[in-house]
Amino acid sequence: MTTSAIMHANQAAEWRPPTIFGTRRRRAIVWIGFALYIVWSVTSLDVDAQRILAGIPRAFDILARMFPPNFERWEILLSGMIESIQIAIAASIAGLVLSIPIGICAARNLAPKPIYLAARGLIVAGRTFHEVIIAIFFVKLFGFGPVAGLLTLAFASAIFLGKMLAEDIENMKEGPVEAVRAVGASFGQVIYYAVLPQVIVKSLGVFIYRLDANLRHSTVIGIVGAGGIGQTLSASFSRYDFDFSSAILITIALMVAVGEWFSDWVRRRLR
Amino acid sequence: MSGKQYPSVWQRYSAGERLVQWLWIAGAALAAAWSVSALEIEWAFFADAHEQAADLIERMWPPRWTYFPVIVRPLIETIHIATLGTMISLVFAVPIAFLAARNTTYNQITWLMGRALLVLSRSVNTVIWGLVFVAIFGPGPVAGICAVAARSVGFIAKLIAEAIEEVDHGQVEAIEATGASTLQTYSTAILPQVLPVLIGTTIYRWDINVRESSVLGFVGAGGIGLYLYASINQFAWPQVLVILLAIFVIVIFSEALSGYVRSRIT
Numbered sequence: 129m130t131t132s133a134i135m136h137a138n139q140a141a142e143w144r145p146p147t148i149f150g151t152r153r154r155r156a157i158v159w160i161g162f163a164l165y166i167v168w169s170v171t172s173l174d175v176d177a178q179r180i181l182a183g184i185p186r187a188f189d190i191l192a193r194m195f196p197p198n199f200e201r202w203e204i205l206l207s208g209m210i211e212s213i214q215i216a217i218a219a220s221i222a223g224l225v226l227s228i229p230i231g232i233c234a235a236r237n238l239a240p241k242p243i244y245l246a247a248r249g250l251i252v253a254g255r256t257f258h259e260v261i262i263a264i265f266f267v268k269l270f271g272f273g274p275v276a277g278l279l280t281l282a283f284a285s286a287i288f289l290g291k292m293l294a295e296d297i298e299n300m301k302e303g304p305v306e307a308v309r310a311v312g313a314s315f316g317q318v319i320y321y322a323v324l325p326q327v328i329v330k331s332l333g334v335f336i337y338r339l340d341a342n343l344r345h346s347t348v349i350g351i352v353g354a355g356g357i358g359q360t361l362s363a364s365f366s367r368y369d370f371d372f373s374s375a376i377l378i379t380i381a382l383m384v385a386v387g388e389w390f391s392d393w394v395r396r397r398l399r
Numbered sequence: 400m401s402g403k404q405y406p407s408v409w410q411r412y413s414a415g416e417r418l419v420q421w422l423w424i425a426g427a428a429l430a431a432a433w434s435v436s437a438l439e440i441e442w443a444f445f446a447d448a449h450e451q452a453a454d455l456i457e458r459m460w461p462p463r464w465t466y467f468p469v470i471v472r473p474l475i476e477t478i479h480i481a482t483l484g485t486m487i488s489l490v491f492a493v494p495i496a497f498l499a500a501r502n503t504t505y506n507q508i509t510w511l512m513g514r515a516l517l518v519l520s521r522s523v524n525t526v527i528w529g530l531v532f533v534a535i536f537g538p539g540p541v542a543g544i545c546a547v548a549a550r551s552v553g554f555i556a557k558l559i560a561e562a563i564e565e566v567d568h569g570q571v572e573a574i575e576a577t578g579a580s581t582l583q584t585y586s587t588a589i590l591p592q593v594l595p596v597l598i599g600t601t602i603y604r605w606d607i608n609v610r611e612s613s614v615l616g617f618v619g620a621g622g623i624g625l626y627l628y629a630s631i632n633q634f635a636w637p638q639v640l641v642i643l644l645a646i647f648v649i650v651i652f653s654e655a656l657s658g659y660v661r662s663r664i665t
Contacts, residue, residue: 166486169479173540183536190534211438218434221427256650257643260526260614264631269451274438321411348524351617355438358527362618365530377523377531384522 223285231293274355484547520553540621
């Protein structure tokens, strides 16, 4: 008993925590490579140090002008906020409707191979680009305003929800599908009676999450003119109207926090 | 034997259940209708949207590959902004995570402070942080790095804080029993336990940040976004296509790299 304890103690002296790199030499190579990359990235940024130093007093100036936040034009603020919320709700529901065909087509166990590949391609392409990039194209097609924002978020939500739905369908139990097929059900009936009951609860949770995410995104697509509070915020920054900007920022933060709390609450109840 | 009269046609839900379902659908439809009607959509724009889109694609083709050498530097800068922003955010995220975790925070007030920092950081989008930092530091990659860092702190710290709250308490007690100070306990008992979460989250956030920093240039915060925005405003569509393809490649690359590294860790 005691000897084995001593042996353990001796081993402990030599023991080193295992690394994820396999050998310690490989670990050293990875870390040195990483350090070199950081040095390269810092030096290649051509940072103007004087400008940064000049920025520090300016930062205090801006912070001073941001405080106290100016809620005098609360009507503009409120209408921008409501527009953002409307964009988020409409886009989430439109995205949900569009995500159903995308999700079914992108599920390997339901769709034929060519349709599956096409749908997966659409999902990869759609997920890659940031919402703001998609927004700028919708602004070019539909002009400035909330329509472009609505379409952007509807598109992004359809892709996101479709991907989650497809993964859910791929992970479902095959039994109910076979059983419903065995009684001679059509494709639509299979979806309604065998697939839908298995994925609905999780999908609703994902939908609520996306509603919350859309609320967050709807505050930013306004920067390229796609409506909502982001447009108001961007305008206030370019007019150096910093006390109004800080009022908008505080309102956005509050709204996002409430949205997140609501989404967490609903998803906990769904579980 | 009378009992319940069974219907001749099977139906999945009872009348009451179906009523509730229809009420939910009606509620959602009403919410959608309210939202859409208040947005004052000009439906006429939809009539020729497909022609406009086709026209746009036609004008983009073929991509102007001679423009590619111009965007190599901004592309690299985009990745640098994401990396440096993530690194800086990690430095702040670890202490904030310890503040925001119930079992390591000092008292109720520090816990609230930690939580408030998390909410503040997370509820403002990276691009909006970009606006703020461009106002402070002027346009350029520094504003972008700060924006990425400001948004990532909350994300990384929140996930680390959750991991800290779920650490195995036995190890903490064992280290405390040796007379270790609080800092020593944190670094030897808690940090190794949350290290996989810490590294995994950081790499995951890095890959999100590459995507985010591709648009930071829209507000002047450096990277490829500036070139994309300028090309769109000059209607230089063949250039736009080259930039979009380049963004596509770096985003897919970073996603694949982050996925590979994370699969090695866990």
